[in-house]
Amino acid sequence: MSTEPITIGPHGSWDASLAAKIDHTLLRADAQPAEIEKLCDEAKAYHFAAVCVNPWFLPLARERLQGSTVALCTVIGFPLGANTTEVKVFEAEKAYAAGAVELDVVLNTGAMKAGDTAYVARELTALRRAVPKALYKLILETCNLNHDEIAHACRLAADAGFEYVKTSTGFGSHGATVEHVALMRESIKAEMHVKASGGIKDRSKALELVVAGASRIGSSQSTALVRLENPHVL
Template identity: 50%
Template structure:
């Protein structure tokens, strides 16, 4: 497997500068990563820097808490797609999920997917806060709403991806939806373990080290 084909090269820290985004995009092009994943304010810059390459631009919305209102998330998604985002990584409303407001959770995901059309939608579950039952609910809601991926983590919660959680997610979703593992994945060995489990994308800020000879 070519690891670079799975990597969303990620920089989401609050103090990221334009020069750091430029470096992110340069290294993504050099190593032929699948995508860069950035905050919304950097989408236009990343799109310009990646022009002419095959590297996609993913933008996060409702990040990192998932607790902004649905209209705000919809506006973010629309704005970032207009600015050049190819993919949207949204944090679902974790409080609604834990309160079993499943129709509301599903409707929000569906509205965002409708807004971005054929663009890829990844739904971040933030599994560190969820029980297995809640992970199942979240996966089922994402599938029913037409999302393209479920994603483990923001990287800003109390924990990131785990092999146990990903195995359970795969058991639930099968081939109905793809999985992105993200949060705390820092070496090639771990990344390859996730891929062997059926993960289609790896979110990491350590992509360069992973593909180093």
């Protein structure tokens, strides 16, 4: 992977190749509007792929990102994934109407572990049909699944027409690992992608996950991941 930096104005040098793979994320329960505005400004400055915020902040983030190429992402059924399908569909529809073009949906882990994969499949299909133009990512919360369950969940996401599978919410016992990213990459269709998220706080780990097969990195520490110089600027 290329790590060719670019230098623009006061922000110093950063890894533009890695920046283009990052979903700049702020999902804390106590996040404030000023923090969301800063998140969006950083995403525009560093040309991140997307910002990911909780649904309540979508109108603010949409306005702040207006005119930029940064995609607007939100979460559905977050963080447990245990909402009913009807609730998740309602969330997805409202989020898309509010400007979110990328939807990170939390898997119903209980159904998956109970072997009720038919329920999971129906839920994912219902979401895909409800908002057909959205880009969907299925959050597996891999810390709660064994290898067979991870691989099976990836196949269900593929069958439902999801574009991505994602490792973690960031609220589980651990986040992204190289082992899980590689397993997920092996378990999906060639045209699909893996998003690694959860506990990614330094550049070296981010690059390891990209090498393992991640096309997107979700992090609240995004600027630290991409900066090559002037780490305290912006």
